[in-house]
Amino acid sequence: MLAEGGHFDVLVIGAGPAGSLTARALSMWGFKTAIVQKDVEPVKFTEVLPPSSMRAICAQGLVNLIHSSHSPLSPCSGVTSHWGEGRIYEDDFIRRPESGGWVVERTALDAELQSLAVSHGAIYRKIQSIDHIETYENGWIIIVDDDVSFTCRFVIDASGRPSTFARRVGAKRQVTSKLFAGGINFVGQAVDDIGESRLFVKSHPEGWSYSISHPEHYLSAVLVSSSSSIKNKASLEKALGKIYPQYVDSEAASLDRVLFTDASSFILDHVAGENWLAVGDAAASFDPITSQGLANAFSSSLIAAHTCREFLLNRNFLALEAYDKAIRDTWSFSDSGRLHVYQQQDQWTESLR
Numbered sequence: 001m002l003a004e005g006g007h008f009d010v011l012v013i014g015a016g017p018a019g020s021l022t023a024r025a026l027s028m029w030g031f032k033t034a035i036v037q038k039d040v041e042p043v044k045f046t047e048v049l050p051p052s053s054m055r056a057i058c059a060q061g062l063v064n065l066i067h068s069s070h071s072p073l074s075p076c077s078g079v080t081s082h083w084g085e086g087r088i089y090e091d092d093f094i095r096r097p098e099s100g101g102w103v104v105e106r107t108a109l110d111a112e113l114q115s116l117a118v119s120h121g122a123i124y125r126k127i128q129s130i131d132h133i134e135t136y137e138n139g140w141i142i143i144v145d146d147d148v149s150f151t152c153r154f155v156i157d158a159s160g161r162p163s164t165f166a167r168r169v170g171a172k173r174q175v176t177s178k179l180f181a182g183g184i185n186f187v188g189q190a191v192d193d194i195g196e197s198r199l200f201v202k203s204h205p206e207g208w209s210y211s212i213s214h215p216e217h218y219l220s221a222v223l224v225s226s227s228s229s230i231k232n233k234a235s236l237e238k239a240l241g242k243i244y245p246q247y248v249d250s251e252a253a254s255l256d257r258v259l260f261t262d263a264s265s266f267i268l269d270h271v272a273g274e275n276w277l278a279v280g281d282a283a284a285s286f287d288p289i290t291s292q293g294l295a296n297a298f299s300s301s302l303i304a305a306h307t308c309r310e311f312l313l314n315r316n317f318l319a320l321e322a323y324d325k326a327i328r329d330t331w332s333f334s335d336s337g338r339l340h341v342y343q344q345q346d347q348w349t350e351s352l353r
């Protein structure tokens with residue numbers, strides 16, 4: 001006997017930024033919306049919102065995210081990149097005082113956006129797994145955790161890089177570069193002495209790395225590579241220790257926070273279909289070198305919510321097609337930028353380019 005999960009207009013899978021923001025918009029417009037989030041322990045990690053992201057944050061009406069006293073964002077002064085043979089580039093965000101750039105602690109940002117969705121009426125539920133998906137005349141039956149049944153008219157896949165729902169209903173990943181990322185949070189005196197939050201990016205023969213310090217006195221250092229060998233904690237520590245010896249000396253102990261993740265660039269061959277769409281990383285994942293993933297989650301969730309609304313109200317398939325094209329154009333534009341940046345780096349093998 002199946003337990004009743006409930007009947008909803010929209011079921012959102014994944015409560016990252018893209019899922020929570022899509023659920024927030026749809027709940028605000030009166031659609032009965034549920035979000036199911038996989039019950040995993042979140043890893044505290046730091047990312048950067050470049051100044052260009054502000055447009056999407058303003059379009060969402062979320063400027064308060066920056067100004068509130070418990071904001072998950074804190075100022076970032078800019079980017080210093082050592083890229084290719086001896087070249088150093090400085091991008092000082094102070095030159096763009098209208099927006100600035102921001103350091104983001106992801107667990108805090110995600111929690112803030114989830115609570116915004118819930119405050120507008122979305123139901124939030126933690127799950128272990130999605131076990132069964134089937135269509136019925138009014139939409140979908142989704143069975144989670146073996147025996148809990150949800151019915152809904154429309155599914156939003158916001159599960160991030162796994163694209164859990166979209167791939168189960170037949171969408172295929174088109175991967176342009178297969179990369180892995182491994183990261184460690186460092187603490188200690190050397191980190192405390194940094195003073196400002198600035199993004200440092202550096203290319204190496206085996207890939208590229210970045211580091212960014214957070215006002216709460218830790219520094220996230222990440223290595224991005226086409227080699228899966230960095231998925232091992234010991235080899236990651238060794239590689240990052242060579243790049244950042246100042247943080248692995250006796251005074252700066254590494255936090256036991258290690259992150260391993262897929263960092264590939266891909267887009268699904270179709271990001272929407274009858275009664276579903278994918279949003280954020282689930283639809284199209286950007287190379288981390290672009291610092292575009294969060295801005296894309298902020299902007300694509302707004303378009304996704306409008307598309308879903310148009311489909312539910314008018315069964316307008318053209319809205320789904322237009323959504324697919326918007327995601328595809330954004331991703332293609334970014335991917336040509338990614339290639340341009342990688343081609344400036346002459347130490348790499350073809351696999352990274």
Ligand SMILES: Cc1cc2nc3c(=O)[nH]c(=O)nc-3n(C[C@H](O)[C@H](O)[C@H](O)COP(=O)(O)OP(=O)(O)OC[C@H]3O[C@@H](n4cnc5c(N)ncnc54)[C@H](O)[C@@H]3O)c2cc1C
Nearest residue numbers: 014016017018038047048159160181280281288291293294
């Ligand atoms: C190494 C690295 C560094 C990055 N740095 C930056 C940066 O500096 N700036 C930037 O803008 N972007 C950066 N990005 C990209 C950014 O992290 C993503 O673009 C962003 O997280 C996308 O948000 P999302 O909501 O689409 O997906 P996610 O944040 O991945 O959220 C997906 C959610 O769905 C949940 N989920 C997964 N499967 C299921 C399931 N079966 N059922 C229910 N829930 C599920 C996950 O647990 C997660 O909570 C970086 C990415 C990487 C890999």
